[in-house]
Amino acid sequence: MFDLTGRTAFVSGAGQSVGEGIAKVLARQGASVIVNDLHADRAEKVAAAIIEEGNRAVAAPFDVTDYDATRDSMRAAEAELGGQVNIVVNNAGVAEGRMIKPFRDLAPAEWRAPIDLNIFGAMNCIKAAIDGMCDAGWGRIVQISSGSARTGQNINQTMYATGKSGIEGFIRHLAAETGQYGVTANIVALGHQKNLEDKMPAEMIDAILRTIPIGRLGDPIEVGAFCAYLASDEAGGITGQTLDFNGGSQTR
């Protein structure tokens, strides 16, 4: 079950945290994995760790908001791995220098980065692979999103949530277009993940934990396992869905 042998997966922003977990699990299930990240050292480290485990990977450092770089790097990585991308996981979603400010304090020039990354970055990766998947009659797209796309929260993240909401709408429509070609597209809406422990003070983490029924933060390997399922043959009947991965959090 959930065997990905012979598949070629592309994971954006896979140089650390959630994306690293996704790339590792897809590789453990048999896929050859293209490990993308903006930072070459991160992508190379994760690709090397996957190879160390006896699985197949190649590092592909580039900025997903640049379509030409996305297309050209994906083709080069495919040539290296000897397979066409048929699984796309759009994980990159936290823009460099992320702004955590109320909307009133954001200048118009600060609105774009999270929207560019979450909407255009994700569309670029899909665009670079979609024709190959549709022509082959099989493909899997997994969009990593956030509960904040569907719930108003006082967390100074209006633009991030705008990007996530926008790409969720895109994925639902895309799924309706591509189902006839055997290409599914689903959204995994994450709640709070383990790597927040490195980014937030302990009191804030404690407050978050009180809102999560399972009493702990999400684990990248668990997110990877969910993505591996959605990328498998067995998940061919699921498309256009938003699936929450949040430990039962009511705030999403």
Ligand SMILES: NC(=O)c1ccc[n+]([C@@H]2O[C@H](COP(=O)([O-])OP(=O)(O)OC[C@H]3O[C@@H](n4cnc5c(N)ncnc54)[C@H](O)[C@@H]3O)[C@@H](O)[C@H]2O)c1
């Ligand atoms: N961590 C959480 O609690 C949480 C909660 C909800 C949703 N998410 C979503 O999960 C995904 C992963 O989040 P994370 O916390 O692991 O992020 P992270 O910041 O720890 O890692 C993301 C990686 O993406 C890379 N990246 C950024 N911009 C890029 C670009 N333009 N091109 C290529 N790579 C780029 C970064 O270099 C980084 O290595 C994101 O989509 C995020 O919105 C995370």
